[in-house]
Amino acid sequence: MPSYSKKELVEMINANRVLVVSGETGCGKTTQVTQFILDDHINRGIGSTCRVVCTQPRRISAISVAERVAAERAESVGNANSCGYQIRLQSRLPRRQGSILYCTTGIILQWLRSDRLLSSISHLVLDEIHERNLQSDVLLVIVKDLLSLRDDLKVILMSATLNAEKFSKYFGNCPMIHIPGLTFPVEEFLLEDIVEMTRYSPQNKDRRSSWKRGFWQGRQSRPEKEEKEAEYKESWPCYARSLPVNLAEHSKVFFFLSLSVWCFLSDRFIIIPLHSLMPTVNQTQVFQRPPPGVRKIVIATNIAETSITIDDVVYVIDGGKIKETHFDTNNNISTMAAEWVSLANAKQRKGRAGRVRPGKCYHLYNGLRASLLDAYQLPEIMRTPLEELCLQIKVAYEGEAPQLIKCGVSFLLDNLTALGFHLARLPVEPHIGKLILFGALLGCLDPVLTIAASLSFKDPFFIPLGKEKMADMRRKTLSRNSKSDHLTIVNAFQGWEDAKYRGSRYEREFCWDNFLSANTLQMLHNMKGQFAEHLMNTGFVSSKNPKDPKSNVNSDNEKLIKAVIVAGLYPKVAMIRPSHSKKRVKVYTQADGKVCIHPKSVNSEETDFNYTWLIYHLKMKTSSIFLYDCTEVSPFSLLFFGGDITIQKDEDQDTIAVDKWIVFRSPANIAHLVKSLKKELHNLLQEKICNPAPVDWQNRQSKDCAVITAIIDLITTQEKQSGGGQGYGRTWAPAPRGSHLHFDDDDDD
Structure with a gap:
């Protein structure tokens, strides 16, 4: 960074409460601005008053930048030195004052719960704010209010150059400063250029002359997007959906991207995947330089677009797509689809090259498509449940x-309510937080924490290329016929713990045989400890050990654990119907009608269910509407831990219904007993949530134990004929277009 920029930057930070710093990729703003602030305070003899905290959108960014800054300062990360980092479940903290801390945005949001004024921070640097992810946008709202409460807080907003003005305007037209980049030039190629380079000839040669467009030209005066979409499809009919297979076969770029196993048996290549759900220890491998004569190939999601400098990258292949999740508020369903990147994405991807010498970027879309790209992605806050x-x-x-x-x-x-207060303080989304609280209250803490950790992070299974069927078989074996993806994770985790206790060799063999990631399992273990410690601090359990016997008196009760899953995930319920084809059952939800169990689930090909109901964690629309992470559950689980109960006589038959659509045949006296017992349970849970205290399982005569034990006994002893199987009465569910679909016994495709 030029020396004049340093002086000007420090002067502007000292003179203003809020400053927007913009700069191209590689200009050094992420690593240098924080150091300028700290060094200025040290030089003025007031270093102890300076605590700079810089937010990063991703874990790998926080770690890699902190390590880079510490190295520049001839120090190690953390250990009470001047620079450190903090991410979820992992930290290497610097000294408290006269220091720089890089952390994920979520860490700051957590801090705000205990210190609304962020009183220990002198300078808050919000990096990569142009990404417009959910947490950074929320933090911007909070920080804007915080400035009215803290006159001494300095806020520095760091953004790519594309939309810096927008953030300046949001903060009352605060001043901006631009830092020029020092990267090497990057030559760009569009799809038509790749066609020429590979000498591939498309079928419609007469249209070839109309392809070429300036990549960054004509953005302001382009025609309506719909008209250009039509022109794009007309001009490139064979490319309208994807790159043609024939061209892919001619292109070495796609040859590499295909990741054919036989191609990379040579020791001349190192293939490294990079995505946000990888354990941090694996993510850092991308920064290591390969031996001479070996080419490093990083297959990355958009995690590589920002704050990550892999300094030996020379070639970038931009696939032109990004997986984006949207939330349909009308149908209450998330959808995930591959969308075209924005100009901002494309520019960031290009910027990954040219760090050490001139680079090249290959965009796998043509100039016409480039002219249609939006300037930015739709902000996450506008496309996600909140x-x-x-x-x-x-x-x-x-x-x-x-x-x-x-x-x-x-x-x-x-x-x-009181429940909402506790849910908000747990570092998970509300449904999973509710799952955790019920696991503590009903004495099955350890397995429920395993389920909660996997749902809030990811499951520990991986599927190697070419071994999909074997991996599915191992997962099915670990399910132990539970008909539950959630209990499959519990069984896998317990098996890993047992193997690890026997020794590292047994641990490696267990993970290898069952297609499990030891790093992910260790992450889940750490998360469970974090959840248990929070429960202890709030009074729900008496020990921070997830395996504390007092918190696990019912942890061997599989049916109770399934009921707790209902308590957490309700109303995410689906109904199972047998199919005449006998290859798989048919599944319906109230909102969508017919849906599919995702092929990854242990229930995807199951035909012999004990009950007619599933509880699921996620519903996602891709090629179809799929249910992820589902568990077969009993009627009593839904009656006690689902929604409101109503009792009625329907066509000379007594029924009991949950939220008026999950209907069971039941004698009136049994239905009223269930409703009364559920009311007692509700009152008990409200008391425990308002005044957290562990259940005293030793005193079986107490009202707490009497009510809970009665419900546990009913759930545990319920057999198929007492309400499972076909004992669901008549059930109505809205069809996708809003009409009502009646599931008759002869309903079939």
Whole structure:
């Protein structure tokens, strides 16, 4: 970074409460601005008053940048030195004052729960704010309010050059400063250039002359997007959906991207995947330089777009796509699809090359498609469910949430009570938080924490290329006929713990044989400890050990664990119907009608269910509507831990229904007993949530134990004929277009 920029930058930070710093990739703003601030304070003899905290959107960014800055300062990371990092479940903290801390955005949001003023921070640097992810946008809202409460806080917003003005305007037209980049030039190629280089001739040669367009030209004066989409499809009919197979076969770029196993048996290549769910220890491998004569190939998601400098990258292949999740509020369903990148994405991807010498970037779309790209992605806050966010902000604002919160009302109406207060303080989304609390209250803590950790992070299974069937078989074996993806994870985790206790060799063999990631399992173990410690601090359990016997008196009760899953994940319920084909059952949800169990599930090909109901964690629309992470559950689980119960006589038959659509045949006296017992359970749980205390399982005569034990006994002893199988009465569910679909016994494809 030029010396004049340093002087000007420090002067502007000292003179203003908020400053927007923009700069191209490689300009050094992430690593240098924080050091300029700290060094200026040290030089002025007030270093102890300076604590710079810099947020990063991703774990790998926080770690890699902190290590780079520490190296520049001739120090190690953390260990009470001047630079460190903090991410979820991992930290190497610097000294408290006169220091720089790099952390994920979520860490700051957690801090706000205990220190609304962020009183220990002198300078808050919000990096990569142009990404517009959910947490960074929320933090911007909170920080803007925070400035009115803290006159001494300095806020530095760091953004790519594309939309720096927008953030300046949001903070009252605060000043901006631009830092020029020092990267080497990167030559760009579009799809038509790749066609020429590979000498591939498309079928419609007469249209070839109309392909070429300037990549960055004509953005302001382009025609309506719809017209250009039509022109694009007309001009490139064979490329409208994807790159043609024939061209892919001619292109070495796609040859590499295909990751054919036989191609990389040579020791001349190192293939490194990079995505956000990888354990941190694996992510850092991308920064290691390969031996001479070996080419490093990094296959990355958009995690590589920002704050990550892999300094030996020379060639970038931009596939032109990004997987984006959207939330349909009308149908309450998430959708995931590959969308075209934005100009901002494309520019960031290009910027990965040219760090050490001139580079090249290959964009796998043509010039016409490039002219159609949006300037930016739609901000995440506009395409995601916001229940967890609403709870977090409600707590951060001590009940006085800003106008930002006009969302997630249906869920929050049920949870912004004492329960909502506890859910907001757990570092997970509300449904998983509810799962954790019920696991503690019902004495099956350890297995429930395993389920909660896997749902909030990821499951520990991996599927090697070419071994999909074998991996599915191992997962099915670990399910032990539980008909539950959640209990499959519990069984896998317990098997890993047993193997690890026997020794590292047994641990490696167990993970290898069952296609499990030891690093992910260790991460889940750490998360369980974090959850248990929070429960102890709030009074729900008496020990921070997830395996504490007092918290696990019912941990061997599989049916109870399934009931707890219902308590956490309800109303995510689906109904099972037998299929005449006998190859697989048919599954329906109230909102969508017919859906599919995702092929990854142990239930995807199951035909012999004990009951007619499934509880699931995620519903995602891709090629079809798929249910992820599902578990077969009993009627009593739904009656006691589901929604409101109604009792009625339907066509001379007594029925009991959950939320009026999950209907069971039941004698009136049994139905009234269940409803009364559920009311007692509700009152007990409300008392425990308002005044957290562990259940005293030793005193079986207490009202707590009497009510809970009665319900556990009913759930445990329920057999198929007492309400499972076909004993679901008549059930109605809206069809996708809003009409009502009646599931008759002869319903079939």
